[in-house]
Amino acid sequence: MRLAGQGARAVDAQRLTGGASMETWAFAIEGPKGRDELILRRRSAPFDPESSRSTSLAAEAALIAAARAKGAPAPPLVHLCDDADGLGEAHVTRRVAGETLGRRINSDPRFDGVRGLLARQCGEVLAKIHAVRPPAAAELKAADAAVELQRYEDAYRASGAERPVLELAFRYLRESLPEPRPPVLLHGDFRNGNLIIDPEKGLAAVLDWELSHIGDPAEDLGWICVNSWRFGRPDRPVGGFGEYEDLLAGYAAAGGAPIPLSRVRFWQALGSLKWGVMCLMMYASWASGADASVERPMIGRRVSETEIDLLNILEAGL
Numbered sequence: 423m424r425l426a427g428q429g430a431r432a433v434d435a436q437r438l439t440g441g442a443s444m445e446t447w448a449f450a451i452e453g454p455k456g457r458d459e460l461i462l463r464r465r466s467a468p469f470d471p472e473s474s475r476s477t478s479l480a481a482e483a484a485l486i487a488a489a490r491a492k493g494a495p496a497p498p499l500v501h502l503c504d505d506a507d508g509l510g511e512a513h514v515t516r517r518v519a520g521e522t523l524g525r526r527i528n529s530d531p532r533f534d535g536v537r538g539l540l541a542r543q544c545g546e547v548l549a550k551i552h553a554v555r556p557p558a559a560a561e562l563k564a565a566d567a568a569v570e571l572q573r574y575e576d577a578y579r580a581s582g583a584e585r586p587v588l589e590l591a592f593r594y595l596r597e598s599l600p601e602p603r604p605p606v607l608l609h610g611d612f613r614n615g616n617l618i619i620d621p622e623k624g625l626a627a628v629l630d631w632e633l634s635h636i637g638d639p640a641e642d643l644g645w646i647c648v649n650s651w652r653f654g655r656p657d658r659p660v661g662g663f664g665e666y667e668d669l670l671a672g673y674a675a676a677g678g679a680p681i682p683l684s685r686v687r688f689w690q691a692l693g694s695l696k697w698g699v700m701c702l703m704m705y706a707s708w709a710s711g712a713d714a715s716v717e718r719p720m721i722g723r724r725v726s727e728t729e730i731d732l733l734n735i736l737e738a739g740l
Contacts, residue, residue, distance in 0.1 A: 524653035541664020545672025614661035644689025698728030
């Protein structure tokens with residue numbers, strides 16, 4: 423056994439999540455030194471770096487190691503799989519205890535003691551991630567606000583959809599583009615649902631680094647504020663558990679360069695718009711017969727939620 427030596431065995435394998443191209447499994451290794459709780463992430467479909475926004479799992483492993491070296495909480499990397507493992511593209515990390523379901527984090531009494539700390543902790547962790555020098559092997563893509571806005575507008579136009587609120591949002595954001603600033607490493611999907619929360623300590627680990635790229639630091643800060651990731655608590659803009667002020671204070675306290683709230687809210691609006699376009703695309707994949715999963719049309723219906731979010735943001739202004 424490559425992970426634990428002779429006499430060890432893998433037990434209690436359980437698939438946790440899945441998708442079109444990725445699998446996540448929890449399992450344990452029992453051997454002479456005891457029991458280790460581990461997580462396997464494995465790509466189950468061919469990976470095309472030219473057409474995908476995702477990184478390779480080898481790049482994800484390198485990013486996790488680099489982030490941990492800067493003090494950002496990420497699951498410790500145990501093993502990067504190779505051909506000898508027979509699993510294809512995959513890596514193994516240690517399992518971190520805690521909760522990932524956003525609605526539980528925002529409502530379960532077990533988290534009452536730490537919920538008020540989470541927004542500041544998120545800011546602190548993002549400052550550490552943004553200070554990481556991206557590993558050369560990761561070969562990350564770069565995108566600023568103008569590039570992201572154009573990419574999603576192109577996808578929207580190609581879909582043939584005609585949604586007045588989305589049209590208004592594209593126009594408004596095009597006229598409100600912030601001035602470029604020095605790019606940094608971004609997590610790319612930093613939100614409630616991709617965080618492990620411990621009921622005693624708060625933020626214990628950041629998961630799912632596959633969308634990491636280079637860009638505006640406010641992108642990560644704005645994404646966690648998108649209403650779709652507040653899980654029943656729209657009154658708390660940061661993940662459904664905290665306030666903008668705490669997020670930005672934590673970011674500054676951990677060494678992050680000052681970012682005005684207006685810039686975060688621009689990226690929050692762009693995040694809502696992006697998610698709305700993604701919902702349209704998921705519905706289209708089901709309607710065309712390309713994907714028979716009932717998950718696609720269910721998510722597709724949520725475009726109306728993003729339209730409400732966008733109207734609220736546009737009415738309040740950035």
